[in-house]
Amino acid sequence: MPSFTSGLVRDFDVLELLGSAEAYDQGGLGVQAIAEHTGRDKGQISRVCRTLHETGLLERHPVTKRYALGHRLYAIALRTREAHLAGLAQRTLLELVVQAEESAHLTVLRGGGVLTIRTELSQHTLRDGSMSGMTLPALRTASGRAILATFTDKEVEAWWDEHGVYRPPPENAPRRPRDTPELSKLRRQPGSIRSLNGLRRVIREVRKVGYAVSVGELNPDIVDAAAAIVDQTGTAVGAIAVGAVRERIGTHYELMGEAVTTHARRISDLLGGSPL
Template sequence: MAARPAPVAASAIARELHLPRSTVHHLLNTLAAHGFVLHLLEERRWALGTTASELAGGFARQQPLARLGRPLVAALADRLGESTHLGVLSGADVIYIVEERAPRRPALVTDVGVRLPAHLTATGRAMLAALPAEQVRALYPDVAAFSTRTGRGPRTPRELRELLRGIRVAGHASEDGEVTDGTRSVGAAVLDASGWPIAGIATTWSSDGPEPPDAAAAVVQAAEELRRRLR
C-alpha cells in the first residue's frame, strides 16, 4: 500500500500477493484492528492507517529525511531570518522532526517530537492537499475529527476540502494564528517519486511584522530540493 498513490482494493492485493481473497481479508481485518490499515467502506478499498504512519514517522526521524532535511531547513532559516521546521504526517497530526530557531524570534511550539493537528498547520495542510481525497475523508470523516487551538481553522469536512483546493491551486499552504495567536506560517509539501507527501517544510514569523520577502517561493524551493536529494 505504501507504494500506491491511492487506496487499493482487497482483490488487487490478493492478485499481487497470489493469496486467496479470504486470507487477504483476514489479514487486512487483523491489520485494521491494530491501526495499520483503514477500510474505506464507500470505496471498498484499503489505505494505510495511523499506526503505519507512526512507524514511517519513527523511521523518518532517525534516517535520511531528517538528516538530509536539516541543512536545508537551516539554510532556509538563514535566508528568511525566521524559524523553520520540517514535519511528517502521523494520522491526522504533524510530528516535527527538524526545528531551526532563528535568533531573536518568538518561541514556537514546533519543537522536535511535538505533535500538532495537521489541519491547523502550514506543513500539515500542504501534505493533506497532496493526499488522495479518499485518504483525507478517512482522516476527517465528520466534525468530531476537527480540533482547534485558537478558535480558528476549518471545522467541517467541507471547509477542509475548500481549504485544500485553494492550497493545490496556490502550490503552498499558510496559516494565520491558527496554531498560536500572533504567528503566521507558510509551508510546502515534500513529495516522493509517486507524488505522495512524505514531509512538509514551513517557516513561521510574528504577525506583528511583515511577511519575509519571497517566503512562499523559498519554502517551495526548499521542499523541491529535499525531494531531489531523497531520490
Template sequence: MTTPQASAGLRRDLEIVDLLAQPEHAHGGLGVTRIAELLGREKSQVSRALRGLEAEGMVERDPESLAYRLGWRLYAMAARTAEARLTHVAAPYLRRLVASLNETAHLCVLRGSGVLTLLSVAPSHAFRALGWEGVTVPAPLTSAGRVLVSDWAPDTLRAWATTWLQETNRPAALLDHLLAQVAAIRNRGFAAVDEEFEVGLVGVSAPVRDFRGLIVAAINVSAPKARLGPHLDEAGRRTLTIARELSTALGYSPR
C-alpha cells in the same frame, strides 16, 4: 561473536521476510507451503522459522486465510528509520531557509489528525527555544497540516476533515473552507495561514516528497504576523523552493 550457525539461521529468516515484502505478496500474504516451495526449503523448517518471527512481531498470521504477512514491528522500525533519515537529510535545507528568511523553520509530519514537528531550526535572534519538536497540533488549522493532505483523493480528504470537525465540535461550515484551502495549495504549491491556528501568528508550508512522489513531510515557517505577515507570499515561495530541493535529495523526480 556471531557463530556461523546463527548467521545461517538469521539469513534464512531474512529470506522469508524478504519474500513476504515483495509487492505481489505484501497484501495477501503467503501460506507456509507456498513459502517453502518458493524458497526451496522444508515445510517444517519454514513453519518453525515463521513461529519465531511471529513471536517477535516480524510477521503476522491472518486468522482466516492462515497466510503470513509482514508484522507490526517491521513497519514500526521502518517508520522510525525513515523519519531519522528524513530529519538528518532535511537539516541543512532548513538552515538555508532560516538564513534566507531569518525566521524559525520546522520539519513536520502527519499523525492522524495532528501535525508532529520532527525538527526545528531557529535563527540567531531567537533567544529561547520555542519547544515545538515532538509537539502535535491540529492539522486542519495549520499550513503544514493542509499541505500534508493536499494530494489525497477528494473523498478521503472530505471524510478525514469531517471526522475531525465532528470530534472537535467545530462548525460543519468549516469543511468548505478547508477543502478550498487545499485546492489553493494544489494551484500555487504552498499553503499559508493567517491567524487561524493562533492569534497574531502566520505561517507558510510546502510539501516534501519522497522517491515515489508521495508527500512525506512539510517544511513550515511560522512567525508573528507583524514581522512575517507583509512578506508571507515571498516566504511561501522560498519555502517551496527549499522543499523541492529537499524532495530531490530524497529521490523525487518530477515527471
C-alpha cells in the same frame, strides 16, 4: 541451497520474501509457499513464522492462514524513514533560517496531527519557538494543510471522516508527550476549517499556489507557511514550514510561501519526487 549460519539472516530471508510484489499481490504467502521459495523445511518455516507473528513482525490472515508483513515492521520502517528525512533536511532547514530569518521546521502527518521532527531556530528574540516532538492539530497548521493538499479527493474525504472532528481520547489513554494544558485546550477548539467543504476550499488554494498558510491558528501572534515534500511515488512524506511573528512579517505571506516551496522542492528532488 544457500548455507545459513545465523538465525537473524534466515528470518530476514522470510521477511524479504513477504515484502516482494508476489506476496503483496497474493495477500501474503502460506507456510508451504514460503518453504518452497526459500528451499527450507516446512516445519522450520512454520516455527519461524509463528515467532515473527508473535512479535508483530508478521500478520496472519485468520481465514487464508497466509502470512504478511506486520504492523511492527512498518512502524520500524516509518521511524527509519523519518530519521533519514531529518538527516536530509538539516542543511535545507539551516539555509531556510538564513534566507527567511525565521525558525524552520520539518514535520510529518500522524493521523489527525502534525509531528515536528526537527526544528532550526532563528536568532530573533521574538520568534516561533522549537516544536520538536510536539504533535499539533493538522487542520490548524500550514504543514497539515500542505500535506493534505497532496491527497486525492477520496483520501481527503476519508481523512476528514476519521480526523476532521475532535474526539477526546479514552480516559486511560497516555497523555501525548509535551502536551501542555494549552495544547489540550487547543485540540478541543474548532479552528477556521470547520467542515469538509471548508477543507476542500483551502486545499484548492494550496494546490493553486503550491504552499499553505496558517494565520494565528496556533498562536495569535504567529503566521506559518509550509510546502509538502514528496517522494518518488508522489506520496507526501512530510513538509517544510517556517513560522514568523505577524508583527514582523506583516502580510507578506507570499515571500514565506516561496521560500518554503523552494526548500521543500530541494528535498523532494533528493527523494526523486515532484511536489505541487
